Amino acid sequence: MAALGVNHGEPVRSTDLAASVNADPSFVRRVISKLAKAGLVTTTRGKNGACSLARPPARITLLDIYRASQAPEAFALHCYPAAENCEVSRNIKVCMETVLREAQSGFEQRLARQTLADVVAAIKTVS
Numbered sequence: 001m002a003a004l005g006v007n008h009g010e011p012v013r014s015t016d017l018a019a020s021v022n023a024d025p026s027f028v029r030r031v032i033s034k035l036a037k038a039g040l041v042t043t044t045r046g047k048n049g050a051c052s053l054a055r056p057p058a059r060i061t062l063l064d065i066y067r068a069s070q071a072p073e074a075f076a077l078h079c080y081p082a083a084e085n086c087e088v089s090r091n092i093k094v095c096m097e098t099v100l101r102e103a104q105s106g107f108e109q110r111l112a113r114q115t116l117a118d119v120v121a122a123i124k125t126v127s
Contacts, residue, residue, distance in 0.1 A: 001065050004041060005057040005120040011050030031069060038068030057116035066111050074107050075100040 003020050004012055014032055018025040032051050035041045040060055043051045053060065077096055083089040 001035070001040070001053075001060070001116055002119050002123060004051065004053050005060075005116045006123060008053055008057055008120075011044065011052045013050045017051075034070060035065070035068050038064065040064060040068055053116075057120050060116040061112050062114045062116070062119070063108055063111035065116070066108070073104050075103045 003017055014029045015025050017032075018028040021028070032041060032043060036043050036051070036054075039054055041051045042054045043049065077093050077100065082093070
């Protein structure tokens with residue numbers, strides 16, 4: 001999305017995006033598909049197929065991108081079974097659920113305040 005934001009208005013091929021992040025083009029196409037379903041990018045198919053942002057970078061939050069990518073929650077508990085003979089093991093998940101839910105909420109609130117335009121601006125100031 002950062003590469004699309006930097007090139008806002010210009011279509012970019014998935015192979016070019018893949019090369020820019022050193023990733024497999026098929027992986028990038030799967031991600032683009034999720035972003036397109038969320039209405040964040042538009043795509044064209046075929047020999048000259050490419051993608052571009054569906055709206056201005058200032059109108060795309062990092063939370064929009066996070067949710068569209070269907071990434072797992074940033075904070076999660078282990079899923080192995082509790083050792084019933086251990087007080088900590090039996091109770092840690094229940095005790096940590098609220099803490100981690102609040103941490104996830106804070107994380108998402110912060111993402112909601114940052115836009116793709118903010119990321120693009122930061123990239124351009126480093127260059």
